[in-house]
Each structure stands twice: as structure tokens, then as C-alpha cells.
Amino acid sequence: MKHLTRRRVLASAAATGAAAVAGCLEDSDASGDGADANDEPPDEATGGSGALGDPAETVTVTVVMRPSPQFDPGIVHVEPGGTVRWEIEGLRHSVTAYHPETYGPQRIPDGVEPFDSGTVREGHEFEVTFEEEGIYDYVDTRRLCGSHEALGAVGRVVVGWPDLEGQPALEHDPAELPSRGETVMREYNDETWAALNDD
Amino acid sequence: MTPINNPRRRFLQTVGATGALALAGCLEGDTAEETTEEDSNGDQNGNGTDGDEGLPPAEEPDVDTIAADPTDIPDPVDWNEPRTHEWRIQTEEHVAEIEPGVTTLFMTFEGQVPGPFYRCRVGDTVRLEFDVPDDLNDDVHNIDFHAVYGPGGGAVDTTIAPGEGTEVIEFQTKYPGAHIYHCAPGNHDQHISLGMFGTILVEPEDGLPEVDREFYLGQHELYLEGDTGEDGHHAFDFDAAADEDPDYVLFNGEFGRFTEEGEAGPLHAEVGETVRVFWCNGGPNLVSGPHPIGNVWSQWYRDGDVLSEPAQYIEGSAVPAGVTAIGEMEMEVPGPISLVDHALSRLVHKGLHAQIMVEGEEDPEIFNPDP
Numbered sequence: 001m002k003h004l005t006r007r008r009v010l011a012s013a014a015a016t017g018a019a020a021v022a023g024c025l026e027d028s029d030a031s032g033d034g035a036d037a038n039d040e041p042p043d044e045a046t047g048g049s050g051a052l053g054d055p056a057e058t059v060t061v062t063v064v065m066r067p068s069p070q071f072d073p074g075i076v077h078v079e080p081g082g083t084v085r086w087e088i089e090g091l092r093h094s095v096t097a098y099h100p101e102t103y104g105p106q107r108i109p110d111g112v113e114p115f116d117s118g119t120v121r122e123g124h125e126f127e128v129t130f131e132e133e134g135i136y137d138y139v140d141t142r143r144l145c146g147s148h149e150a151l152g153a154v155g156r157v158v159v160g161w162p163d164l165e166g167q168p169a170l171e172h173d174p175a176e177l178p179s180r181g182e183t184v185m186r187e188y189n190d191e192t193w194a195a196l197n198d199d
Numbered sequence: 200m201t202p203i204n205n206p207r208r209r210f211l212q213t214v215g216a217t218g219a220l221a222l223a224g225c226l227e228g229d230t231a232e233e234t235t236e237e238d239s240n241g242d243q244n245g246n247g248t249d250g251d252e253g254l255p256p257a258e259e260p261d262v263d264t265i266a267a268d269p270t271d272i273p274d275p276v277d278w279n280e281p282r283t284h285e286w287r288i289q290t291e292e293h294v295a296e297i298e299p300g301v302t303t304l305f306m307t308f309e310g311q312v313p314g315p316f317y318r319c320r321v322g323d324t325v326r327l328e329f330d331v332p333d334d335l336n337d338d339v340h341n342i343d344f345h346a347v348y349g350p351g352g353g354a355v356d357t358t359i360a361p362g363e364g365t366e367v368i369e370f371q372t373k374y375p376g377a378h379i380y381h382c383a384p385g386n387h388d389q390h391i392s393l394g395m396f397g398t399i400l401v402e403p404e405d406g407l408p409e410v411d412r413e414f415y416l417g418q419h420e421l422y423l424e425g426d427t428g429e430d431g432h433h434a435f436d437f438d439a440a441a442d443e444d445p446d447y448v449l450f451n452g453e454f455g456r457f458t459e460e461g462e463a464g465p466l467h468a469e470v471g472e473t474v475r476v477f478w479c480n481g482g483p484n485l486v487s488g489p490h491p492i493g494n495v496w497s498q499w500y501r502d503g504d505v506l507s508e509p510a511q512y513i514e515g516s517a518v519p520a521g522v523t524a525i526g527e528m529e530m531e532v533p534g535p536i537s538l539v540d541h542a543l544s545r546l547v548h549k550g551l552h553a554q555i556m557v558e559g560e561e562d563p564e565i566f567n568p569d570p
Binding site: 091092094118119121122123141142143144145 | 298428429430458459460492493535537539546547548552
């Protein structure tokens with residue numbers, strides 16, 4: 001059995017610079033009680049399921065290697081101020097906002113700073129807290145010969161109930177993304193319009 | 200070399216429209232976390248019962264990186280008469296990171312993996328001064344050059360315990376080729392695995408064809424306690440070595456260092472250039488199958504043989520442990536070339552990967568991604 005400490009890489013996307021994060025999350029091992037991070041109360045305490053149309057306060061996405069590199073679920077929905085936690089289940093990946101400062105085109109709202117986990121390996125975690133409504137697209141930038149992006153490892157976080165008009169994530173043409181990155185992102189666009197456009 | 204900080208355990212990013220960051224407290228938290236863990240293990244350590252479960256914490260690295268710079272290669276031979284070289288080599292043991300949060304105690308020639316690239320001309324004489332300084336070594340070391348006629352390739356007469364003082368040997372390079380050198384102290388596999396290998400190139404009388412760039416990479420396996428990627432300090436695992444079941448297979452002692460995601464980033468070349476790669480397979484055990492993804496070895500000097508005509512347009516070959524082979528590529532189009540051992544589990548699972556990023560003009564006649 002693997003003895004892996006869950007490490008967290010944290011990011012908070014705040015609408016204003018004043019929203020400082022209070023402190024690091026307690027590391028489960030360091031806290032000495034051996035509790036798994038998944039057992040922390042906030043996960044189950046509040047909000048919806050995190051599926052599109054049912055925003056949660058906190059939602060977990062697993063980053064898997066099999067059958068192919070991908071984010072599961074690919075789309076999550078959180079309330080403003082909500083947190084998304086990515087848990088790495090196989091080998092090495094990244095959780096990187098689509099933004100010229102981090103990787104690729106801008107597919108996150110204007111004026112927020114892009115997040116980037118860097119390479120995170122199995123047994124480690126990455127978290128982002130999203131303060132501002134909008135659509136945040138991200139990608140696993142890991143590349144061996146082909147890229148995880150080209151294999152379809154792209155994801156989307158919907159925060160709140162944003163006006164879909166003017167969202168960079170929806171204005172950008174997915175045809176610029178490679179191979180299955182484009183295919184999967186088009187599916188996300190269809191799902192997003194279907195779920196959020198009727199009000 | 201300079202000390203570096205603890206491996207990054209986690210970092211916290213606060214992102215705002217104003218750009219104001221609130222990072223400091225949590226970066227400090229990394230250190231606090233480390234301390235807490237050590238404290239929580241303190242009693243166990245004191246009672247000598249640690250180690251039943253998991254690994255000890257990652258150790259503080261002595262060096263920024265253990266990896267040699269692949270571009271650090273002496274200039275080609277430009278002399279026509281035999282000459283004498285005076286080389287000094289010392290062994291150094293260093294704690295370094297394999298990847299963030301994962302450390303081991305490497306063994307090296309001159310503090311780098313692979314050891315320095317040595318270059319001379321057939322017929323030259325080398326006067327070698329060899330040292331195992333006691334402030335940098337706990338173990339006995341020596342050096343065996345595959346380019347040397349003589350007992351142990353020099354190993355017999357360079358075997359030194361730490362602090363015993365230097366040994367000097369002299370040898371003439373009687374035959375050309377790219378050759379391995381390595382430590383051969385009894386536990387050969389341990390010392391080579393942990394980094395004690397490198398390449399000596401003995402050029403033929405007329406030299407090698409001129410190329411635009413040369414790179415030097417050292418492939419080797421690490422056999423360690425614990426699992427691949429497990430946080431902590433990994434001691435050498437002699438049983439895993441005997442089973443030839445490595446945790447990592449790496450270039451230069453570090454996980455994917457010379458890739459887009461790695462600490463150093465990809466190597467660089469330009470369209471129109473000819474690039475030569477010295478593929479030094481230290482082993483200690485596995486046969487490598489070098490392949491450049493997105494290119495081909497247009498000239499392949501099998502086993503480092505520089506006298507025979509090189510093979511042409513080779514996709515891959517078999518490079519046994521303890522051999523340096525030489526491949527040359529033409530940079531026809533821009534984009535990344537991945538250097539891999541085509542035993543691809545070593546790429547996907549065990550870290551063996553380097554890239555050459557080729558810059559320059561596209562040539563749609565050769566490759567057109569979107570016709």
C-alpha cells in the first residue's frame with residue numbers, strides 16, 4: 001500500500017485583491033489525526049452537488065490517467081466564493097488556467113489572475129477558491145510526446161450564474177485547441193449553453 | 200553550488216483583479232509544516248523505531264541540482280599531434296531532489312550526473328589525479344575507464360577511501376570511440392545507479408564530422424526504498440537493484456528536468472542545424488532504446504564506434520548499460536523533439552524524458568499540420 005501524504009497546492013481567485021486567504025489548509029498528516037482530507041466537514045455540509053446547474057460550495061475533481069488523461073467530472077459548478085479541489089489519481093498532471101500568462105488562449109474572465117498548479121503528482125492535491133462569477137477553463141499541460149490537452153484533458157469551472165454573453169471561455173474558438181481538446185471543449189460549450197442560457 | 204530551499208510541498212495563490220497577492224504567510228507555512236512533521240516523528244526517531252511505515256522526510260538538498268548541463272561539452276579536438284592532458288577528478292556524494300519532495304543521496308564524479316564529458320584524441324596521454332575528499336564522501340570510490348588498457352580500466356590503482364589522499368595514474372588512449380567511465384567499488388550497481396558514470400570521447404585521428412550542436416545525456420536507473428513519486432528521502436534498495444526493478448529511469452538524476460515542465464526547460468536547436476547527441480547509458484542494468492520522437496537518427500554510431508560508417512536513418516537501437524552511443528539528427532522543421540527510451544514505461548512512469556525545442560521557419564512541404 002502506498003503511503004502518500006496528501007499535499008495541497010492552493011489558489012484563490014478573488015474578485016478583489018483584498019480577499020486574502022486566511023492561511024494554509026491544515027495538512028492531514030501534520031495535524032496528527034490521520035484524517036483524510038476528504039473527511040473534512042465542509043465537503044458535505046453545504047450547497048448543491050456541483051453538477052452544472054446545481055452549484056456547490058466545495059467540489060472535488062479527480063485527475064485520472066486511465067483510460068486516458070482527463071478531469072472527472074469535466075465541468076463543475078460552484079457558488080461565488082466556492083472552492084474546487086483537484087485530486088491526482090494517477091501519475092503526473094497540471095491544473096492550469098487557459099490564459100496567455102499560464103498556457104494557451106484566454107478562456108477565463110477578464111481581470112482575474114490565472115491559476116497554475118505546476119506539475120502535481122499522484123497523492124497530491126491542488127485547490128482554487130473562486131470569488132468572481134464566470135467561466136474558467138483549464139487544461140492539463142503535461143506533455144510526454146503528445147500532450148494531455150490533445151488527449152482531451154481540459155476542464156471547466158462555472159462560478160455562480162454568469163451572463164454567458166461576453167465570457168472569454170465561450171467567445172474563444174475551440175478550433176484553436178488541439179485534437180480532442182477541441183472536441184471536449186465543444187461538448188462543454190453545448191452543455192453550458194443548455195444549462196445556463198434559459199434565464 | 201548553493202543550497203536551496205526545502206522542496207515545495209504546496210503553495211498558495213491568491214488571485215485578484217487588483218493583482219494584490221497574499222502569499223507570504225502560506226509559503227512560510229511550508230516550513231512550518233516540515234517542522235511539524237519532524238516534531239511529530241521526533242519520539243519515534245529518538246526511540247529508534249522509525250521506518251516501520253513510509254519513508255523518512257525528504258532531506259535538505261546540498262545542491263541546486265545533481266544534473267549535469269547537457270551542453271557542457273568540451274570543444275572538438277583541433278590538434279593533429281598527440282598531447283598530454285592533466286585531468287583532476289574528485290568524487291562527491293550529495294543529497295539532491297529527484298523531483299520536488301523526493302530526495303536521495305547521489306554519488307558523483309565532480310558533483311554532477313553524468314560525470315563530466317572528457318574529450319581527447321587517439322594517441323593522447325592522460326595524467327589523471329583522482330581524489331575522494333573526506334568532507335564530501337562516506338564511501339570508497341575509484342574510476343574505471345572503458346577507454347583504457349590496464350587493470351580495471353584504472354580502477355585498481357585509483358581505489359581510495361575518503362581522505363586517504365590522491366592517486367595518480369597515466370594512460371595512453373590507444374583506440375578511438377565514445378566510452379563509458381564509471382565507479383567500480385564492489386557495489387558497482389549502487390554507485391553507477393546513484394550517478395557515478397560518464398563519457399570519455401576519444402576522437403579518431405581525423406576527428407568527427409563537424410555539427411552545429413552537441414548534447415550529452417546520461418541515462419540511468421534508480422533503485423530506491425519506497426515508491427516512485429512518494430514524498431520523502433529514498434535510500435538505495437539493493438534488493439530492487441538485484442531484481443533490476445527500478446523506481447526511476449532518468450536522464451541526469453532528475454525527473455524530466457530538460458522538458459517544458461522541467462526545472463531547466465527543453466534544450467534548444469534551430470531549423471537547418473545538425474545536432475549530435477551522446478547517449479551515455481550508465482545503467483547499471485537496463486538496455487536503452489534511444490528514439491527521437493518527431494525525428495530520426497540520420498547518422499547512428501552504434502555503441503560509440505566512430506571508425507565504422509555510421510548507420511543511417513535509424514529510428515532506434517539497443518544501447519547496453521555501460522555504453523555511450525552517438526546519434527545525429529537534422530533539424531528540418533520547428534517543434535519539440537522528445538528524446539526517449541522506447542521502452543516507454545520508462546517515459547510514462549519513471550521519468551526518462553528530455554526535449555529539444557527546435558525554433559525556426561515552418562516548412563509545410565515537409566510537415567503541414569493543417570493542409
